[in-house]
Amino acid sequence: MRVLETRGLGIRFGGLRAVQELDLFLDQGELVALIGPNGAGKTTVFNMLTGVYKPTEGEIRFFGERIDGMSPYALTRKGIARTFQNIRLFQQLSVLDNVRIAHQVNTHHTFIDSILRLPRFGREERRMLEESRALLETMGLLAVADEAARNLSYGQQRRLEIARALATHPKLLLLDEPAAGMNPRETHELMEMIERVRKTFGMTILLIEHDMSLVMNISERIYVLDHGVLIAHGGPEDVRKNPRVIEAYLGEAAEDALA
Amino acid sequence: MVNRRKALITGLLLLIGYAVVQLMLSMGLIDPFYENMLMNIGINIMLAVSLHLIIGVTGQFSIGHAGFLAVGAYVSAVLTTKLDQPFLPAILAAGVAAALFGILVGVPTLRLRGDYLAIATLGFGEIVRITLYNIDYVGGAAGMQVRHLTNWTYLYIAVIVMIIVIANLTNSAHGRALLAIREDEVAAEAMGVNTTYYKVLAFAVGAFFAGIAGAMYAHQFYVIQPVAFGFLKSFEILVIVVLGGIGSLSGAILAATLLSLVNIYLQAFPETRMILYSLVLILVMLYRPQGLMGNREITDLLKRRLGKEA
Amino acid sequence: MDWLQQLLNGISLGSIYALIALGYTMVYGIVKLINFAHGDVFMLGAFIGFYGLTALHLGFIPSILLAMAITSIIGVLIERVAYRRLRNSPRIAALTTAIGVSLFIEYTTIYIRGPQPEAYPDLFGNDKLHILGATIRADALIILLISIVLMLLLQWIVHYTKIGKAMRAVSYDAEAARLMGISVDRTISWTFALGSALAGAAGVIFGLYYTKIEPLMGLIPGLKAFIAAVLGGIGSIPGAMIGGLVLGLVETWVSALGFSLVRDAVAFVILILILLFMPQGLFGKNVREKV
Missing domain, CATH: 3.40.50.300 (P-loop containing nucleotide triphosphate hydrolases)
Structure with missing residues (x-):
């Protein structure tokens, strides 16, 4: 069963197209990750899915029903819950x-x-x-x-x-960098806990993560976002080998090295 | 069952408190000076606790509370003096009218935060005052003569009902929704709290009781004038809430009592009073921003004390 | 032909609002605080100018300069004593303190010299100018001239001096400015000094034009100047100037139409409308909260 689906989703802030032409979906019980370098637009996607921002293009469907433009509290009541990157x-x-x-x-x-x-x-x-x-x-x-x-x-x-x-x-749980600022041991425990939550509650989860390696083990599919555009989608192994993904992350590594 | 017994004891104590004062009043043991003082304290408690709901619980920085007080005072005064209605319906009408104004202010200002909301509510208070000033029917700048109808019974009941309503509201799922808005509006909304609805609710309930306080005020001091409901009045109420500790209901009650007493002794020196007020406000903000009580209640402190002894 | 005089009245009132609004907007741009006491600094400026003209027998320009010098010191002191400690506290605490400072200044002034108003000396007599068949007051033109000079001066300071550049840097990103070696504290002091000096000058001009000054005169013009700043887009210097002029013109127009009693309410109605429909104001940036 399709829990969430977006088609051609996009948002402009003034002249800036922060996210564009985003198609993604989640099926019942899946754990899917949305990854990408800093500033790729991941949190902006979350903010559109949870009604904090109103998308300027495209549509969002939740169990088949159009939900784009609804207010955050109404979406929470419909069954979309989130955590925040900055607690x-x-x-x-x-x-x-x-x-x-x-x-x-x-x-x-x-x-x-x-x-x-x-x-x-x-x-x-x-x-x-x-x-x-x-x-x-x-x-x-x-x-x-x-x-x-x-x-x-x-x-x-x-x-x-x-x-x-x-x-x-919730029927759908959105986690925004839940491991940010954690040490490796805490991260490991957290990932185990997310697995447990998913099993216990039969939850569908969309997980934002900056660090690619973290999500490789637990997610079934991965979407990769860079500069607001979807550059890859598939299973962990496919994504890992995808040259565009490597490039996006390498570019960032180079920037980090320069900084 | 413990709860029911507690409620019964509290009720009994409240009744005794009422009866003792009433008896003393009717026997003439409390002279008019102290009676006036008592009324003043009661009215200030109403104003402070109703603002506490808006600022302390919901975190909406409203500094136009005197506007609600004015609406209540004028509506009730018109009903009793011009339309010859009895006092009780006038009190309720004062509350309802002020609550409607609360909704009127709440709805457009919902999108405003922090200091913008403060300025907008201040503007609202000023608009009310200026409007009253321009209505000849209510006497313009000269104001209205009002009959003396407020008495200990009315005021006592109003104060107790208000405290129960606001305390019960705060200690419930709805009150927690209000607190969530104070703590983090974005997160509250993400947790399914309809922030619009709750902000309007807080404004409406707060304004309702400020309006009732207005009815008590008008029928206690014989005359009402627009000048009494300006920014300074709003500011006085704000000082009480801040001094009591933002978020503490018992703090608001304590501070209202304390400042009403101080006020009476400083009445002869209005400038000194205002200098003192402003200094207290600045010093409290700089050195004890949590006020007298922080966001705790007296009952929390008592509990802790009992816990230690046990 | 009384429209020209009305227009000039509006512009004079507007430039007074604009001068006060500049202080609000600069301070808000840097420390995100509505300096509630700013209207009272304006009032102090009016009184200092008054005593300069009467007790010290100074000329008009020296009196304005004296008022500006003293109010700028007062502005810096206010920031030092009351606001600096609260820079990282909740906004409510800072705003409450600002209200406290405002009342403290007002009632200390009353305590010292009593609540009675003073009448400003009449420097320009009843000089009238006849232009295009309209009669206008000479002092209106002088006000305009002084306001323009002060605003140009401010523009120059903000854009071409070191301190002005530091002010812009701090208002853009205080942390980054600090890392670049800019003293944030000193820059904030300068901002208060400049803003307060402008308010002080506005006070003297106000006294000259409206003749009556009193200790509580700062409250309403202060609030209205804040509204002008919001109208222009808070944080924007040209915005404050335009916002002040617009508000002055609208108010003059409303009283000219015979609604002088509601004049004071108009500003607040404008404020609420602006906040609802155009919260970024005319020249402000649209700032959204980071989620």
Whole structure:
């Protein structure tokens, strides 16, 4: 089953075509990576898929339904959740509250119920609490549930970002460089955890990554973006050998060497 | 069951608190000076806590709160003095009218953040004041004479209802949505929070209670004039919230009480009062930006104390 | 023929707004702070000019220069004492502090010299000029002349001097500027000095034109000048000038049409409309938040 599909997707910022003519798709249960050098437009793609930016060209379909131009919260409610490259937790709130906020997508009590503390309020809040605690347990964060998010270690914050995204009960999970800033051991653990999440929840995942080697082992297919254009698509081995990909990454390595 | 018992005890305490003051008032043990002081404190608590919902909980930097106060004051005053309506419907109408204004301000200013929102809300407050100034029906610059109808019972009920509503709202999924907006609007939206709806909700509820405070204010001080609802009034309310600690409801209540008392003793020296206010504000921002309470509540502190003893 | 006088009134008011707006826009461009106290620096300028003219018996130009010198020092002090520590704090904290500074200046002024207004000495008498059949006030032309000179001077400073280049560099990217060896602190001080000097000059001009000055006079022109800066595109120097002129003309036009009572509300309506439909203003850059 096709979860996500884009056709001719593109966006202009003034005169700049940040992303153009992007066709990509994800099937149910797949783990697909979107890679490319710095500034290739990966995060811009995410921002279009999650409604932060409105695409200027093309269309996005989610389970066959056109979703381009919808607002971020509506897309989250439809089942697209994301994490942020530069961690954006609710810093002053507790770990538990971070997850509970995401859970409320599925609550049905109104603010009147809350104010009057009607029975429905108690029921819903209890359910939310239980589900949130269960999720924190799965993600190994239950012990720090009452800590403020900003007091967490870097790795824990990254995990909480994923937990928070999962709490919205997504059908599609978008992870934006989840391993950024992690050491090799943490990265390895994270990749294992992503695998586990995918199996446990039967999740379809699109993963942005800067470092090509990281995603080779876990993704089924890889899209490579450079300067806003798709330059390669295929299985890890095909992509690894693709001369255009090598060139794109070599160019960057050369730039790094000069810098 | 623990919760129900706690609620019962709290309710009982609130009732006793009310009854004791009411008894003292009717026996003449509280003279008019202190009665006035009590009313002042109550009104300031309403203003501070309603602004706390907008600034402290939702993180929307609104500095036009006096505009909502003015709407409530004038609407209720017109109803009681010009249209001879009873006080209770006038109070509710004041709240509803102010809430409508809250929605009116909330909707266009939603896209604004931080300092832009601040200037826009300030502009809103000024527009309200200037408009009132130009309406002859409500007396223009001279203002309106209003009957004295506010009493301890009305004010007490209004304050308690407001605190319960805002506390219950804050401690619920909806309140967490508001907090999420304060913490990070983009992330909140990505977690499925309809930020537009919640910002308008915060403005509407905050304005509602500011409007009720306006009704209490108008019917306490005999006369209302546009000049009393200018930027300085908004600023006074802001000082209370900042001093109490942005994000702390009990902080707002404490600071409102404290500053109302200070105010009364400084009434004879208005300039000194404003210099003191501004200095306090600057010093708090520079050396204790979290205010008296930070974003904690008194109950958190009590809990910690009890936890240590146990 | 009273339209020419109206036009000139609008331009005079507009150039006062523009001079104040320049300070807002430069400061905002560099430290991203609405310097709420800027309107009060304008007020101080008016009073310094007044005492220069009356108590010190200085001439017109020396009084303006005195006002500019003292207000620039005050501007630098404000930044040093109140804003510098808050550079990396939440915006709410900085803005609240700025409001505090504003009120502190206003009420300290009242405390020192009382709340009563002063009448500016009449330097140019009732000189009237007759042009194209229209009668215009001579002082309106002088205001215009001074404003133009000051704005040209500012343009020159920003584009051709070392400090101006440093200001542009810091407003573009403070971190990169620091790495290039630019002293960010000093540049910010200079920005406050320049902006405050312009506000000080605007204060003297205001006093001359409208004759009445008082300690709370800074609030409304200050807010309106901020609106002018937003209208022109905050951070843009030509934007502030144009924004000020447009606002001055619109306000004069609204009062000329007989709606003088709502004149003060017009600016705020413009502000809300601009923020909604053209948040980048006339000359501003469209800045989007990085997600």
